[in-house]
Amino acid sequence: MAGSLRSRNRAVKEPTIAAVEIDEPTSELEIYSKEVLNALIKDNLPPTPNNFSLYFDRLLEDKSENLRKQIHSMLELEESNEDENTIMLEQSLKRGFGSIKNILGVTANLYKNMTLMTKILEKKKQELQDNTEIQAAISVASSLEDDVSKLNTILKKQSTQMRDFYDETAKIIKGVENETIFDNRYGVYNKRYLMTKIEQEIELIGEFKHKSSLIMIELSRELKESIDNDKAITLMTRTIARLLLKTSRRSDTVAHYGSGVFAMVLKHTDIDSAKKASERLCELVSNSNFFLADREIQLKISIGVTDISTLYSVEEIVVSAMNGIEKAYSDPKIDFAVSLRE
Template identity: 35%
Template sequence: MIKIDNAPDPKKKAVEVKHILEKEKVDIYRFSENVLHELSDDNVPSTPNNYSIYFEKMLDGQPDEFRKEIGDMIVINSEISVPSGSNISIEKEIRQGFIQIKSMLQAVVLIYKNLGIMRSLVQKRMDALKNNTNILALQNVLSAFNHDLIKLNSLMDKHLDVIKVSYDEVAKMLKSIEEQSIYDTTYDVYNKKFLVATVQSEVEAVKRYGYNASFLLVRAKDRFTNRVKNLKERNNMYKAISQLLLRTSRRSDIVAHYGDGCFAMVMKYTDENGTKQAGSRILNMLSSIPWKIDGEECKLDIQVVSSMITKTRSAEELISYSLDQLILTQDDEQPIFLGE
């Protein structure tokens, strides 16, 4: 796990809590009080989300025995509570359900088209037999067959009208879900909409409370990406990047896909030094991932641009400026930290 911040400093309360643990068994209550004191000392509101973030960060500085006991408690409680990712799972299931419905309706449309083709073929054969009186009986059979097809076609027209209405309704529902979606199901991270909203929320928090928060962008450089011609392989590369970011981030961090293989991370309560350390660590880890291009084993060529979230820039301005710097710093081998 990447230790990307020093606010709060995990060691700040470590000596006090460690001394307690030497005399007593794990005291979750006293540790919880310490977390509240730390929030108060840093002038951070004691909201459930802030408490959770500080709790996790301070826990990193505690002895292994303490962390294990707390981990066991969390596991037990998580088994009897609603998972935090339940909404995401439901969203993924709904999306897959609509994909299946859409596929089914497309198949029905194809069946209808095939019936129309069959009718045209019968009519073509009927026209060819009109002047041939020697096969009158055959014409009668074909005529009856054509009559049946006309009736069937009439019924299919009605069914198709119903299908079209249903299809339009499903499309509207899917569009509505996509507009409300906060998750990128391709890479299993948050999406652009949620990223922008999160950064804007952090901007407001920085203005109101004055605490630190930061933001970074990660992507493979163009010169490397352009060598990966196969779209499936390129997509797999992006997935590898997103999964590593997820594995190395804290639960309080927000990992999102901005678009076109560019990923972002929002880090709460993280100062400039912690942000720079995170950028260097992420760059080193991603750059060590082996990747084969046309049978040649290479290392991922990665860019990292980071910045503090400040009250002087809106979310859109910060993201836009960072994206511009990704383009301008293609040749840099080190992570880039943007000043105000």
């Protein structure tokens, strides 16, 4: 019996995985995707979706315009971004809070009008009392005054309740704002999100040993000083933000750091490539003119470039990029400069 069982066990073969033959790529997209995968393997990076997406964007820059257009059109059809959904939610919340604020304002005006009506009735009643021949009208006015007073009391109570609801909603919205990732004024990510992305990139660099860069961008101070119009400067700064979004890759993070200074996290981009990107940005902006009344103004930016390194904190990396902007200002012949820590 035992011998028979052993014999049956020997007859059972271990499962094997059959080799799968992959057909040679035929379309340009398949050929390019294989090239991206080979580049990842060559650089000793795991072919995770995130890394594949980064290399997919980076290598695409060197391809023909025809292929870039073809692939971008495909990507637009399948685009689904969780951050974009979050941004839309944030915008909806802020619009909703704005509507609540407007309702409160209308209610406050209504309360003011009721108070004004009460004062008018008091005045008219006094005028009637001065005329002894119309006592019946005085009686009607007194009755009406009592009714308006009751209504005013009810409205005042409801207005106070609405104010309490507004304050509670304001606290909720404030809590949401502390967790937001979007800058409504310029249509890009905010400082909080930027600092988080730099910190994440430092961790990724520590694990996979690739190179990434940070560039900080601002509208030329010389240009701002020549224009005595805050509204025009704001519009110019918004134009810069739109141009940054236009020229950025999907893997780049464009954010408003504060006071009209923007930042771009350039993943898997060394200093030389970051310098080329900065040069393209400066050229793109300089070719964009801004019209102020009958005056045509050529836009100009200054850029600071630095590397993202595991040896330094997020704040030190940002300061280094800001120092790059100062270096660019110190030399009138350049629009961008590299700042590396000693």
